[in-house]
Amino acid sequence: MAPQPPKYSTVSIPYTLHDRIEKMISKKTGFKSVSDYVTYVLREVVAMHESKEVPEPFTVKDVEEIKSRLKALGYL
Amino acid sequence: MMMKRKIAVIGLDSVPPEMMFQKLLDKLPNIKRMYERGIHGSLETCHPPITVPAWMVMMTGKNPGKLGIYGFRHRRGFSYNDGYIVNSTSVKEKTVWEILSEHGKSSIVLGVPPGYPPKQVKNCNIVSCFITPGIEKTFTHPQELKDEVLEVSGGNYIFDVTFRTENREKIKEELFEMTSKRFDVAEYLAQTKPWDFFVMHEIGFDRLHHAFWKFFDPSHPKYVKGTQYEKLDEEYYRFVDERIGRLLEIFGEECITFLLSDHGSKGMSGAFCVNQWLEAEGYLRFKKKPQTVLDFDKAEVDWERTSAWGWGGYYARIFFNVRGREKNGVIDPERLEDEKKKLSQKISSIKDNSGRKMKNLVLEPERIYGVASGDKPDLMVYFDDLNWRSAGTVGHPSLYLFENDTGPDDSVHSMNGIFLVYDPKKRDLSLDGNGAKELEGARIEDIAPTLLELFGLDGVKDKKELFVGMDGRTLSSVIRALD
Numbered sequence: 001m002a003p004q005p006p007k008y009s010t011v012s013i014p015y016t017l018h019d020r021i022e023k024m025i026s027k028k029t030g031f032k033s034v035s036d037y038v039t040y041v042l043r044e045v046v047a048m049h050e051s052k053e054v055p056e057p058f059t060v061k062d063v064e065e066i067k068s069r070l071k072a073l074g075y076l
Numbered sequence: 077m078m079m080k081r082k083i084a085v086i087g088l089d090s091v092p093p094e095m096m097f098q099k100l101l102d103k104l105p106n107i108k109r110m111y112e113r114g115i116h117g118s119l120e121t122c123h124p125p126i127t128v129p130a131w132m133v134m135m136t137g138k139n140p141g142k143l144g145i146y147g148f149r150h151r152r153g154f155s156y157n158d159g160y161i162v163n164s165t166s167v168k169e170k171t172v173w174e175i176l177s178e179h180g181k182s183s184i185v186l187g188v189p190p191g192y193p194p195k196q197v198k199n200c201n202i203v204s205c206f207i208t209p210g211i212e213k214t215f216t217h218p219q220e221l222k223d224e225v226l227e228v229s230g231g232n233y234i235f236d237v238t239f240r241t242e243n244r245e246k247i248k249e250e251l252f253e254m255t256s257k258r259f260d261v262a263e264y265l266a267q268t269k270p271w272d273f274f275v276m277h278e279i280g281f282d283r284l285h286h287a288f289w290k291f292f293d294p295s296h297p298k299y300v301k302g303t304q305y306e307k308l309d310e311e312y313y314r315f316v317d318e319r320i321g322r323l324l325e326i327f328g329e330e331c332i333t334f335l336l337s338d339h340g341s342k343g344m345s346g347a348f349c350v351n352q353w354l355e356a357e358g359y360l361r362f363k364k365k366p367q368t369v370l371d372f373d374k375a376e377v378d379w380e381r382t383s384a385w386g387w388g389g390y391y392a393r394i395f396f397n398v399r400g401r402e403k404n405g406v407i408d409p410e411r412l413e414d415e416k417k418k419l420s421q422k423i424s425s426i427k428d429n430s431g432r433k434m435k436n437l438v439l440e441p442e443r444i445y446g447v448a449s450g451d452k453p454d455l456m457v458y459f460d461d462l463n464w465r466s467a468g469t470v471g472h473p474s475l476y477l478f479e480n481d482t483g484p485d486d487s488v489h490s491m492n493g494i495f496l497v498y499d500p501k502k503r504d505l506s507l508d509g510n511g512a513k514e515l516e517g518a519r520i521e522d523i524a525p526t527l528l529e530l531f532g533l534d535g536v537k538d539k540k541e542l543f544v545g546m547d548g549r550t551l552s553s554v555i556r557a558l559d
Contacts, residue, residue, distance in 0.1 A: 054165040057193045062209040066161050067149070072239040073286055074465055074485045075126070075148050075389050 013038070082331040083530055084266075084274040085523075086320060087134075087188065089127055090282035092340030093118045093494050100313045106321035107496070110335065114498035114505050115554060117515030119523075121339040123444055124391045124456060125489045128162050128190050128207075130338035130520060131277060135188065136169040137524030137546035141441055143169055144450020147389060148207075151451055154401050157373040163190050163207065166450075172524050173200055175542060176273055179533050184265045186276035187235075187258065201269045203261065206236040206279045228264045229257040237283050247287050248308065252315060255280040259319040266326045272531070274327070284312050285341040289486035296343035296486065298478070329500050332530065332558060336523065337493035344488045346429070347467040347477040348459045350386035350394075356475070357422060359384040366471035375470050379404040384419060386457075388468030390489045393453035394419070416440065416455060423457055429476040434460035462488050493520070499558055507553045521548030529555055 021034045031037040048055070058066065070076045088096075097116060101108050122133045122140055129145035140146055145162055152158040167190065173183035174197055182199040185191070191205035194217040203225055204215040211233055216222040225233050234254035237247055255278060262276050290296040291305035320335070327333060351372055354360040360383075363376040372385065379397065383406050387393040398412055399405035407415055420438040428434050439456040441448035459466060465488050467477055495518050499505060506512055525543050529550040536542060543550075 056160075057163050057165060058161055058209065063161055065209060066207060069236065069239065070148050070161075073283075074488075076387070076468070 011038075080330075081530075082272055082274070082327065083527060084323075084327050084331050084333045085276070085527070086323065086333065086335050087131065087275065087277040088281050088316070088335065088337045088494070089277060089279045090285055090339060090341050090489070091337035091494050092342065092490055093492055094340070095309065095313070096337075096494050096496075100310055103310050103314055104317035106317045106324065107335065110324075110333070110496055110498035113503050114496055115507060115513055115515050115557060116497075117495045117518050118492040119336060119495040120517075120519045121491055121493055122520050123439055124458075125339035125462070125491050126390060127279075127282065127338055130493075131189050132167050132169075132171070134336065134338065134520045134523045135171040135173075135275070136167070137521050137543070137548040138169050139445050139521060139547045141445020141448040141452070142545065142547070143167060144448075144452070146393070146441070146450070146452055146456070147391075151387075151395070153451065154398075154403075156377070156379060156402065161207065163192055164195055164204070165193070166190065169545075172527050173197060173273055173275065175528060176531065176533075179531075179535060181272040181531065182270045183273040183275070184269055184271045186262055186265060186274075187279070188275055188277045189279075191277075201265060201271075203265075204235075205277065208235045210235075224264070224268075225261050228261050233257055233261065236279060239283065239287065244287060244305065247283070248305070251280050251283055251312065255312075255316060255319070259316075259323065262323060263326055266323065273527070274331075278316065280312065280316070281337070282341070284309065285487040286485055289341065289343055291486075293343050297345055298343075298486075324498075324500070327500075332497065332499045334523075334527075335494060335496040335498070338520065340490035340492045341487045342463070342490045344465060344486060345460065345463040346465075347388075348392075348426070348434075348464045349467045349470070349472050349475045349477065350388065350392045350457070351468060351470050352472060353426070353475055354384055354386060355470075359419070362470075369469055369471040372468045372470055380406065383407050383415070384454075386466065386468060387453070388466045390462065390465050392457040392459065392466030392468075394455040394457060396454045412454075420455065423455075426459070428460060428464070429474075434464065436460060462490060464488075497554060497558070502558075505557050507557055515551070515554065518551055519548060521546065522551050524548060526551045526554060530558065 018034055021037055025031040025037050121130055126147050128148050129140040129143055132143055145166060149159050149161055152160055173185050176183055177197050177199045185200055185202040187203055187205045189205035190207055192208040194202040194204045196217050201221055202217040208215045216225060234257055237250040237254055258278055266274055288305050288308050290298045291300050291303050292309040351360055361378040361381040363378045366375050382397050384394055384396050396407050396412060396415060397405050398407050398409055400409060423436050423438050426434050426436055437458040441452040495515060525546050525548050528542055
């Protein structure tokens with residue numbers, strides 16, 4: 001039987017960031033390790049970049065406020 | 077040789093050459109020094125001459141059609157009333173700092189619009205722009221930079237002034253406070269973060285012009301003489317000049333500094349009610365005629381009998397109601413081109429309130445840009461060389477308004493901004509080696525390719541690739557002068 005390709009690869013991150021993540025996840029449940037956390041975050045970020053839909057950055061309230069600001073300035 | 081130097085761009089929104097290089101130059105010691113030793117000129121802006129898209133045209137080298145950005149607000153697709161505010165995610169083309177980042181160079185980007193939400197760009201420290209809803213949002217990249225910005229600005233960084241013109245003292249006070257904090261942050265970033273390229277944007281000039289122009293310009297149609305704001309232009313420009321002087325000290329001898337604006341300003345003649353005019357010409361019909369002043373999207377439009385409508389702003393956007401495109405479209409798609417021509421001719425013959433023919437300009441996005449992507453209008457209209465703004469609101473007793481329909485306003489935009497470049501190592505920059513200091517023909521699209529050329533980017537095998545798709549060209553006489 002052909003050997004299975006490896007499931008994981010090693011990625012380097014700065015020690016300072018590693019330590020910050022370790023400290024952070026020790027206070028919260030759900031992440032077993034730094035690798036676990038980094039995998040989760042990267043999946044989210046990569047999915048966002050792969051998606052053509054860019055999330056709307058403004059809330060409905062933001063839009064109303066910006067519109068009234070732009071109106072007062074004569075831009076609308 | 078160039079690549080070892082730093083480059084800074086100080087962006088001053090809305091500053092016209094007549095103010096900076098003529099009326100006020102003698103009052104501005106630091107800018108005067110830059111002017112006398114450097115190279116200056118007018119910087120012709122893009123169509124439309126509006127902050128968004130102009131700064132992105134400057135920083136990508138690509139025209140608004142390629143960017144697909146035509147103003148602060150766009151309609152969504154072909155809807156009648158659904159719109160969205162343009163933001164940083166609307167910009168799909170690469171900016172100078174994104175290209176530099178790919179080549180290992182570091183940048184500081186402070187307030188360049190549209191800069192919210194701040195993009196995540198490697199080697200960059202970014203603070204978002206005046207469109208940011210508030211300091212409670214994530215407005216920096218990296219995120220932790222936000223705490224530093226807030227600390228430097230006393231806990232309350234100000235993105236924009238609250239524009240309520242009935243209280244001009246308050247605007248004045250906020251204007252100076254906002255700009256002071258912006259320059260505090262600029263100084264902090266320039267001193268504490270690594271950078272090869274520094275770019276900042278100050279919106280205060282635009283707000284000063286819109287709120288106070290009629291108090292300091294005797295040629296303004298509604299000039300008000302002798303108020304406490306008579307010399308506010310001088311006061312504010314001097315204030316910024318002093319801060320620019322401090323920044324130049326921090327930038328040091330190794331930095332080449334550009335002072336640029338995205339468009340100019342001039343006194344406003346009035347506002348022309350584009351939708352009421354379209355109604356009078358039979359293009360637009362209401363189910364119920366507005367009896368009071370209303371935003372257009374609040375009016376009861378009879379879409380099944382309407383063939384065109386417009387948006388307000390410093391220029392008018394005109395949309396046709398096309399069958400198969402808009403929900404209740406009435407114009408045959410095959411007739412659209414003819415309709416555009418007919419309406420353009422009618423717009424060209426509009427007269428002002430005194431019966432004088434306005435110098436109107438009608439632009440078609442596809443024709444002026446080559447490519448017009450995104451949510452573009454069918455036509456773009458400048459009323460009387462931009463002296464009249466477009467009022468989208470309806471229900472006015474006349475087609476002509478002498479106040480902004482959404483509040484008092486004093487200035488409109490003009491097509492020329494400023495260009496000034498200064499190299500502290502060269503006391504007498506000249507375009508021809510013979511003392512020529514005035515650059516002619518510079519356009520806003522030329523800035524990005526010129527900056528990239530100055531950086532050299534020696535590692536790039538095919539430099540031409542950097543400029544693919546750019547509408548600007550490098551300002552070679554400036555590059556030669558700086559070399």
